[in-house]
Amino acid sequence: MQTSEQWSSKIGFILSAAGSAIGVGAIWKLPYVTGISGGGAFFLLFILFSLFMGFPLLLAEFVIGRSTQKEAVSAYRSIAPHTKWHWIGKLGVFTCFLLLSFYSVIGGWIVIYFVKGLFGGIISDGADYSSVFNQTIGNPALVIAAQFVFLAFTVLVVAKGIQNGIEKVSKILMPALFVLFLVLIIRSLTLPNAVEGVKFFLAPDFSNITSESILFAMGQAFFSLSVGVSVMVTYSSYLSKKESLIQPAISIVSMNLLIALLAGLAIFPAVFSLGLEPAEGPGLLFVVLPAVFDQIIFGEAFLIGFLALFLFATLTSAFSMLEIIVASVVKGKEENRAKYTYLVGALILIVGVPSALSYSVLSDFLIFSKTIFDSADYLVSNILMPLGVFLISIFVTQKIKKSTLREELLQHSRLGGKAFQIWFFIMRYIIPIVIIIVFLDITGILDKFMSIF
Template sequence: MSTTIENRGQFGSKLGFILSAAGSAVGLGNIWKFPGKAYNNGGGSFLVIYILMVAIIGTTVMLAEFVLGRKTQKNAIGALRELNEKYSWVGGLGVLTGFIILCYYCQVGGWTIKYIIAYLTESATVYADPTAYFLNMLGVNGFPLQGAIIFPLIFLALTSFIISRGVADGIEKLSKFLMPLLFILLIGLMIRACTLPGAGEGVAYMLHFDPSKINGNSFLVALGQAFFSLSLGMGVMITYASYLSKEDNLISNTGVVCVLDTCVALFAGFMIIPAVCATGIDPGMGGGFAFATLAGVFMSIPGGTIFGLLFYSLLFFAAITSSISILEGTVAFLVEEKGMERKKTVVYVSMVLFVIGVFYTLSQAYMNIKGIWWSLDGVQFPILGDFMEYLTDRLLLPFGAFFTTVFVGWIWGTDNAIKEATSDGKYKFSLAPAWAFLVKFAAPIAILCIIIAGLFLGMSIA
């Protein structure tokens, strides 16, 4: 049983779609992964490469996903099934990937709420030992009631409530409110960081272009970051585009969403790198950096408590705008393809991913207590926890995007895709021949490079 097009939700405005899609793309990885990668790969040199990768590969894959969704007006699985039933599994791969990501994403989202409250009520306790505070939240000294249950449950409840209200009344309204607020916070924090005593070194590093720092690894890291930061490969953009009317300009929408996402990454870089240079703390990536190392940075700067409160509010906004898009991908599939009622579906899916997410946090704590690791292809993981990230970042996401570009470029065909992108010739697409080449050849090859580098060469690109 499937839901007819007439009964589906729809974005009420172009702005609503752009902010919602940008909210999906803007996630935790933009805030804490990008600055570390920029710092470790040449600063300004990396920025140039990153922008090129977004412009060439990121926009190509995003437009490919947009045309699939808008053409069929269906979720990721339904879209592929309608165009070629043999390839519906490609959409299924995306939905599965999003579900796994959301299992641990909601846990981290809960941690942002915990830290917002901590900076309001007990910042001195956080500052006493930032690393110990973070590890205690994970449960190294007992069951992590707050880190694994209470605050992740609050975060998931907020996400579920928004999704249960549908596209226009839930996703679109929240995105119109949160995305401008996110940009205001980010720009304000960036300005504050750049004016700290000693921050000039970090600003100069981010603006300096040094060709000698560019190598093959730099391109792969930039390509990987550009690809993953845009929420590609999990069917989210296919689902979001399915809520667009045939009058919307997919070409311009793709450009605007990619520009907004890139701006967030750049602003985050100019926020964090000058701040850590001002305090002498090396930037890094991941949860430990965001919740432990940066807490030490805030402790070391004037007005750090307010700075920290705003930063974790920023992380919360980035997390929830991404989580609603990922959950919507799974819910849309079950509602449209299985005939399930929307609100009940949200509850059932949320319950399952919450239980799995609890084990993610528990595994992080267990690793820190016991120091137990296991390895796969030379890459070490704590039990369960980082394996979920490895599975999605290095396998499922890139494979999903690879098969999507192959489908659009070779199975469905670029002529059909361009016809949909231009709304049957209504909108001009002067770069259509170049895009067709990119989606058929350059994008699949680039994605394969990501897979090979991350899976077989052991490079950290995600």
């Protein structure tokens, strides 16, 4: 069934889609994954994967969604009826469900810090912010309550629909986030020894790159752009056929890379200046932010403002994850939206509780030496998303007519047939081959094969 809602404007779509991409992926996850994966070389790989794999894939999901005007599962079924290809959409729905189950935990951490900031409970002279963070996430009742608050707000917005919910909030919050980021960067770059942090972040040292860090960089590019899970299939299904697909894709990728750059320039100079460890892990942002704002006049007020915007940037990503799940259930029957949104939100909370307890009562419960939280993150970012990307690249080039692809991509744009041919070649050959090689390398099969020669 065709979707009954549409974005009110192209800018609304761009900001909402960018909000889906910009959030925990770029602001929270990229700095700490960069920190544990070698710094500048990893960031360079992330940029390359974003441009040469993420961007083409974003366009591919746009084509699937906009051409059918249907949510993820129905879109694949519409293009390839009486086949199993609609399972790509179901894989995306499952991945988003699992992703939001641990993503909401991070959202809960931000809620806690925001509330603490309002009451002046974060910044204090001589505070060990690493210990503060560990104590915070080690409180079982607190983290579950905060996770509930985060999910409740997400559910309320998505229940209101596209224009009145997701789009309206995104138009206000995304521009404000850029402004506060600039304030944070200016202060971070003026701290003593900040240049060492800039070097770590931007000067590539490929001696630190391993096959696993390459997989992480690829997964991070997909995670940051929300590709491989068919979120953008659902979002683009609400886009008018009168709009170009190329321009929004360029805007989204550019904004995502800019925020990633800003996040690194805000975090790493402060990390090195304050003598912190770049490989801190998931808590890096929550340790660095208070430490930096502690060095700024009216730092508490700036911290509250940044946490508010970071919270809403995180929420805009959560909106997209919940939307693909809800849309696949509602299937255009908007009268059922609210009921199913509440039900799905409750199920996600239940599944997410073990991740929330990964740093307290379930800290000793490990899966292949990883906590439940880290295991869920690894499964989503490094297995399910690349698998989704692989399947989408095959589907687009094998199941959609080349003439249809050309028409969808080139209409209302100034690009010609040569650009389309390059895109098609990347989708058909480069992306599947790269993903296969990376997986063969990570499993050790490639090394065994190469040893034969």
